Amino acid sequence: MSATSPESEKRARFETTALPFIKSVFNMxxxxxxxxxxxxxxxQETYLRAYRTFDNFRPGTNCKAWLFTILYSIFxxxxxxxxxxxxxxxxEELEQKxxxxxxxxxxxxxxxxxxxxxxxxxxxxxxxxxxxxxxxxVVLLVDVEELTYDEAAAALGCPVGTIRSRLSRARKALFxxxxxxxxxxxxxxEASEKK
Amino acid sequence: MSSESNHPRDEIQDxxxxxxxxxxxxxxxxxxxxxxxxxxxxRTLARVKSAAATALKAKDVPSELAAQTVAALDxxxxxxxxxxxxxxxxxxxxxxxxxxxxxxxxxxAFLLARDQKSASVPDAVARDYAALRAGKLHLxxxxxxxxxxxxxxxxxxxxxxxxxxxxxxxxYRLIGGRVHTVRGRPSALFVYRGEQNKILVCQMFEGSARDxxxxxxxxxxxxxxxxVYRRDTRTLVFWPEGEVLCVLTSDADAEEVIAxxxxxxxxx
Numbered sequence: 319m320s321a322t323s324p325e326s327e328k329r330a331r332f333e334t335t336a337l338p339f340i341k342s343v344f345n346m347x348x349x350x351x352x353x354x355x356x357x358x359x360x361x362q363e364t365y366l367r368a369y370r371t372f373d374n375f376r377p378g379t380n381c382k383a384w385l386f387t388i389l390y391s392i393f394x395x396x397x398x399x400x401x402x403x404x405x406x407x408x409x410e411e412l413e414q415k416x417x418x419x420x421x422x423x424x425x426x427x428x429x430x431x432x433x434x435x436x437x438x439x440x441x442x443x444x445x446x447x448x449x450x451x452x453x454x455x456v457v458l459l460v461d462v463e464e465l466t467y468d469e470a471a472a473a474l475g476c477p478v479g480t481i482r483s484r485l486s487r488a489r490k491a492l493f494x495x496x497x498x499x500x501x502x503x504x505x506x507x508e509a510s511e512k513k
Numbered sequence: 514m515s516s517e518s519n520h521p522r523d524e525i526q527d528x529x530x531x532x533x534x535x536x537x538x539x540x541x542x543x544x545x546x547x548x549x550x551x552x553x554x555x556r557t558l559a560r561v562k563s564a565a566a567t568a569l570k571a572k573d574v575p576s577e578l579a580a581q582t583v584a585a586l587d588x589x590x591x592x593x594x595x596x597x598x599x600x601x602x603x604x605x606x607x608x609x610x611x612x613x614x615x616x617x618x619x620x621x622a623f624l625l626a627r628d629q630k631s632a633s634v635p636d637a638v639a640r641d642y643a644a645l646r647a648g649k650l651h652l653x654x655x656x657x658x659x660x661x662x663x664x665x666x667x668x669x670x671x672x673x674x675x676x677x678x679x680x681x682x683x684x685y686r687l688i689g690g691r692v693h694t695v696r697g698r699p700s701a702l703f704v705y706r707g708e709q710n711k712i713l714v715c716q717m718f719e720g721s722a723r724d725x726x727x728x729x730x731x732x733x734x735x736x737x738x739x740x741v742y743r744r745d746t747r748t749l750v751f752w753p754e755g756e757v758l759c760v761l762t763s764d765a766d767a768e769e770v771i772a773x774x775x776x777x778x779x780x781x
Contacts, residue, residue, distance in 0.1 A: 443569065
């Protein structure tokens, strides 16, 4: 008779494989729901569903991406239905703003005289929170969690081409928002405070 | 001179995301060398990508979340018990469900309390040691190189800085490690082998001295408090390093294990 049952082996494998990603899963849940309590519920339900379907997970593939797929599915079903609104971003307008900002940046690149090293984390978070949800999702999956386009497409249930185009627009929108914020607050203030 | 179509906008993004190879990559890089406009766009998008990765990365997880998740899995493993999990997790309370809610909350509190008692952190760590010794817990990487193991832990999602120390001077050789869990918390586990086949196991996981039960033999060294427990023939020495709890476990002589912990603990 074996010392460990198949169930306890499954449990041990699951804990070893999936639980190390709880920080990333919680981060994703929190950034999507924006409420700690909702995020905690979402994390627990994600792990429960992952555990129930752990036989579907293929060893050697990206477990974090698999968990995000489950999380996103629950998120859409539970929170999304009533809140989902079409993203109202005009591509042409965004491109114009982006290239205008690029030509005359309010925040010179790092290392330029009189310029603090980079945007602060807080500024990035505020600008990020203003983005449409479909933009936030791809930035989180690809830039923060370092999923490949294919993995992100599987998690969100959309074509790879959609990930690519959304990501392009999302980064540009984030830059435009950061630039607008910088123009509003003015970095000259920081430069003078440094003196 | 340059019309919109001359600028490989999509490929700039692909380059940024590491999706180009060979000649395609060389072609885009060549274009960037020659085109200031595209170069500026590439640099800007790289700044945005990097700023997002830094600012939006995972912050601390609520300390109770890992334990609650493990408790939810425990309930899942006991199908004969009433399934309260889904009600708890749904998070949609209605007045009519108040009684059920109270019962569920009480049940969770009970289960958590019972779990805490039935498997304290030292018990769980001692069990891991026994499982390793019995060959029931396997290493995921075999290496004698501390930095390689630290990189392995980082790549496998360990969210804190691991400190895999070299114990060669003290007669212990690093043999490998695995990503493990201690009471549901991700743990960096690494193993050393000493003379006469003595095995020394170190685990690092997020936690503090508050996670440890009473009954420890307390030691102080270098301004650090050490919590020593005995489990059968094993000695377990815990100490905190910032927000991480470290533990050395071995069936070597107790004072030897304590001395190893003294030598390797990093004051914070």
